[in-house]
Amino acid sequence: MAKSLIENMKLTSVDDLFSTEESRQEAKLQKVFILPISEIQDFPNHPYKVRDDSAMMNLAESIRENGVRTPVKVRPLPDGGYEMISGHRRKRACLLAEMDTIPAIVEELSDDAAIIEMVESVRL
Numbered sequence: 001m002a003k004s005l006i007e008n009m010k011l012t013s014v015d016d017l018f019s020t021e022e023s024r025q026e027a028k029l030q031k032v033f034i035l036p037i038s039e040i041q042d043f044p045n046h047p048y049k050v051r052d053d054s055a056m057m058n059l060a061e062s063i064r065e066n067g068v069r070t071p072v073k074v075r076p077l078p079d080g081g082y083e084m085i086s087g088h089r090r091k092r093a094c095l096l097a098e099m100d101t102i103p104a105i106v107e108e109l110s111d112d113a114a115i116i117e118m119v120e121s122v123r124l
Helices: 002-007 021-028 054-066 090-095 111-123
Strands: 032-037 072-076 082-084 101-106
Touching: 054 090, 072 111, 082 090, 082 111, 090 101
Parallel strands: 072 101
Antiparallel strands: 032 101, 072 082
16 A cells, blocks of 8 residues: 555656746747758648749748748658648748748657648648
């Protein structure tokens, strides 16, 4: 009986003892990184088409003038670099605007979670 009581006890971690609630909450927030576009691969078999039409040229011009207002979402690849989850059009527009970097949120996602995230981002 004493053994199960000990197993169910939750001890406070050293990090929690020496950090503030504010810093713990901040650590949970998504962070935006500026990544080289050359390190971002397109999602394999991405079902949505990225076209170099007039809307793309308008987006590229807007990004050239104002920058990227909404970060793309990527996931890290095991061998380095990143895989695009959402933001394929913004990435293409940045390339047309001759930019080398793009703001991105990096998130660890399984294949299934990445596909769901990609499809859900189109609905927004």
